[in-house]
Amino acid sequence: MITDYAARLHAVLARIRAAEQRFGRPPESVELLAVSKTHPPSAIAAVAAAGQIRFGENYLQETLDKMTELAALNLEWHFIGPIQANKTRSIAERFAWVHSVDRPKIAERLSAQRPGHLPPLNVCLQVNIDKEFSKHGLDESEVPAAAWAVAALPRLRLRGLMAIPAPDPEFVAQRKPFARLRALQERLAAGGLELDTLSMGMSDDLEAAIAEGATLVRIGTAIFGSRA
Numbered sequence: 001m002i003t004d005y006a007a008r009l010h011a012v013l014a015r016i017r018a019a020e021q022r023f024g025r026p027p028e029s030v031e032l033l034a035v036s037k038t039h040p041p042s043a044i045a046a047v048a049a050a051g052q053i054r055f056g057e058n059y060l061q062e063t064l065d066k067m068t069e070l071a072a073l074n075l076e077w078h079f080i081g082p083i084q085a086n087k088t089r090s091i092a093e094r095f096a097w098v099h100s101v102d103r104p105k106i107a108e109r110l111s112a113q114r115p116g117h118l119p120p121l122n123v124c125l126q127v128n129i130d131k132e133f134s135k136h137g138l139d140e141s142e143v144p145a146a147a148w149a150v151a152a153l154p155r156l157r158l159r160g161l162m163a164i165p166a167p168d169p170e171f172v173a174q175r176k177p178f179a180r181l182r183a184l185q186e187r188l189a190a191g192g193l194e195l196d197t198l199s200m201g202m203s204d205d206l207e208a209a210i211a212e213g214a215t216l217v218r219i220g221t222a223i224f225g226s227r228a
């Protein structure tokens with residue numbers, strides 16, 4: 001029901017605001033991306049009606065169908081899933097952000113295919129912060145060279161880094177990979193790159209991510225319920 005979605009959205013926003021306060025972050029310095037993959041347009045519309053504008057999706061064709069259905073709502077779409085090189089055109093044409101750029105070749109294609117009438121595509125580099133858990137993302141050692149290469153592309157705007165650490169029930173352990181991602185971002189900034197986004201934290205670890213400097217958390221289950 002619509003009221004359930006609104007209640008869960010507001011509960012997540014309350015968790016974010018509480019974590020900002022607890023960890024000394026400025027109020028409203030952390031943005032919420034609502035991750036709607038596998039959930040129907042009606043659920044997205046209910047969350048949008050409660051005030052949410054930014055939605056994250058992983059599967060291209062599914063998202064294109066939802067975009068068509070929800071066009072009147074003027075939502076901001078973020079692509080956060082693995083990117084196949086032959087699918088970059090639709091991503092470049094239809095999304096505002098891409099969080100999952102994991103190789104320079106993909107970035108080059110997105111830049112070349114970003115239509116001239118749109119603002120530059122906002123991108124984050126996905127970093128493989130937990131190699132045993134995931135095969136997606138750049139190695140930490142590859143990030144500086146990739147970041148400078150992506151920052152030079154004309155139709156992209158490099159905003160920062162994204163990671164998906166292995167799940168861990170312990171708060172102290174959850175913080176460690178997020179701290180590594182932040183340290184990496186700080187090294188890039190010290191080298192002269194202007195970055196403003198750390199895309200990290202999901203339903204079960206958003207507090208740890210905010211403690212370590214997340215500026216955007218990507219939340220699915222806590223808003224939409226579990227995925228089939």
Ligand SMILES: *Cc1c(COP(=O)(O)O)cnc(C)c1O
Pocket residue numbers: 035037058080081164202203204218219220221222
């Ligand atoms: C599915 C997904 C999320 C949301 O995860 P939840 O645990 O449901 O909050 C966040 N980021 C990425 C990249 C995802 O694929």
